[in-house]
Amino acid sequence: MIPFNKPPVTQKELNHVLEVINSNQRLSGDGAYTKRCHEWFETNLNTPKAFLTTSCTHALEMAAILIDIKPGDEVIAPSYTFVSSVNAFVLRGAKIIFVDIRPDTMNIDENLIEAAITDKTKAIVLVHYAGVACEMDSIMEIANRYNLYVIEDAAQGMMSTYKGKALGTIGDLGCFSFHETKNYSMGEGGALLIQNENFIKRAEIIREKGTNRGEFFRGQVDKYTWVDIGSSYLPSELNAAYLFAQLEEAHIINKDRLKSWHLYYDHLKDLANMGYIELPHTPAGCEHNGHMFFIKCLNIEDRSNLIEYMKQHNVLTMFHYVPLHSADAGLKYGEFSGKDRYTTVESERLLRLPLFYKLDEADILFITNLVKDYYLKKTNTSEILNIQS
The missing domain is CATH 3.40.640.10 (Type I PLP-dependent aspartate aminotransferase-like (Major domain))
Structure with missing residues (x-):
């Protein structure tokens, strides 16, 4: 695992x-x-x-x-x-x-x-x-x-x-x-x-x-x-x-995590270009720390199926926060200003992939190939997703 x-x-x-x-x-x-x-x-x-x-x-x-x-x-x-x-x-x-x-x-x-x-x-x-x-x-x-x-x-x-x-x-x-x-x-x-x-x-x-x-x-x-x-x-x-x-x-750890983050991005960008997933965005002027690598699936059903597929192949992936304004305490202690246009729908698409200090490059390749394989089978497409060995 x-x-x-x-x-x-x-x-x-x-x-x-x-x-x-x-x-x-x-x-x-x-x-x-x-x-x-x-x-x-x-x-x-x-x-x-x-x-x-x-x-x-x-x-x-x-x-x-x-x-x-x-x-x-x-x-x-x-x-x-x-x-x-x-x-x-x-x-x-x-x-x-x-x-x-x-x-x-x-x-x-x-x-x-x-x-x-x-x-x-x-x-x-x-x-x-x-x-x-x-x-x-x-x-x-x-x-x-x-x-x-x-x-x-x-x-x-x-x-x-x-x-x-x-x-x-x-x-x-x-x-x-x-x-x-x-x-x-x-x-x-x-x-x-x-x-x-x-x-x-x-x-x-x-x-x-x-x-x-x-x-x-x-x-x-x-x-x-x-x-x-x-x-x-x-x-x-x-x-x-x-x-x-x-x-x-600190700088050694930061460099290692950023290397893993960029490997994920490079291996999955073809899949994103085909419209199957979305990748993280970093605005100009921002330098991140490789804390997390996530993808966005098509919807919550697609995400749930991918989580299960990865688990069947011994890779643990995670979704993240359930929006607080929908929780019992959120309803009691707060209110939403304006329209919930993105908070809920985007939270239901987001899936986090393994990322930690000294994550092996071969494991990243295995993980990204699994993601590609899932969408290859799901769409029954003959398009080449650049699955590498």
């Missing part, structure tokens, strides 16, 4: 984790490896401040607290995303206003955002799907004009850029995921990147259970106490050490 995902491993992780254990000093958060991770983000991504968190979900929850979301506020977001993108704001009492997506990138349609803004709107939450950037210039212009916060859910966007700027560093706050399904992993984990420097001091307090413990450890106060709301958003040093091994190899 070719799995859908394998968590990345560089072979440096064990040495770093053992160093933390053998030092016999600190296993809890904010030790030496956490600081190294923070410095890596701040230097390599050009962000004023970064904080490791226990998940991207928790980074988003911190963002919701930092921008002071209250009951009655509205937050604009795409429906085609993971629940954490909006749940973090619902927890603070916000109503989610879902906006349709662009069919080419599966990102929020920047041209529909302004129509969704009301006097209750507090923020726009963006999701950079598959590591491909939203149209940030337009969105930031709208946000500035209406005095709205911009939160980047860059869970899939580590090492991706928009016009040379790292995703997660363009809006007020950016959120990363280091779950085992992401390009860089600490098992479970995330990070909050802060561009609006007014948030830095409070973010540290919120992350440390609402206390000024950070100031105490730096010798800035003689004792620490409860000063604000917060929670325990610190990952352990073991997690940070594991992640740092992958940050050291």
Whole structure:
């Protein structure tokens, strides 16, 4: 069986984790490896401040607290995303206003955002799907004009850029995921990147259970106490050490994943040219990170049949999000602005193929040949689909 995902491993992780254990000093958060991770983000991504968190979900929850979301506020977001993108704001009492997506990138349609803004709107939450950037210039212009916060859910966007700027560093706050399904992993984990420097001091307090413990450890106060709301958003040093091994190899991992992504694209473009499938689109000015390779089938029935066909040949493929506005909680805590022209229909066509660090080129060839073979048999066509051995 070719799995859908394998968590990345560089072979440096064990040495770093053992160093933390053998030092016999600190296993809890904010030790030496956490600081190294923070410095890596701040230097390599050009962000004023970064904080490791226990998940991207928790980074988003911190963002919701930092921008002071209250009951009655509205937050604009795409429906085609993971629940954490909006749940973090619902927890603070916000109503989610879902906006349709662009069919080419599966990102929020920047041209529909302004129509969704009301006097209750507090923020726009963006999701950079598959590591491909939203149209940030337009969105930031709208946000500035209406005095709205911009939160980047860059869970899939580590090492991706928009016009040379790292995703997660363009809006007020950016959120990363280091779950085992992401390009860089600490098992479970995330990070909050802060561009609006007014948030830095409070973010540290919120992350440390609402206390000024950070100031105490730096010798800035003689004792620490409860000063604000917060929670325990610190990952352990073991997690940070594991992640740092992958940050050291970040460019190598990125190059490997992009190679696999382009192999998929090259092997399947003939099939796309014949109209059997659609391939991912990357707008000008966007550099993605090879997080995901997907195709779009003709419809949901076609996708279901292809998933089963691939499974019969020991290849695990996956569909992705069920639009949130159609879920019970989505109906309760949000509403769709305008018409659902693309969100549902495009979500029902999308199929993700296996993609992970060190995916064998021969496996990619096997997978793409299977996709071609499926459509060859399905259409009973004699056209040559360039099936290779």
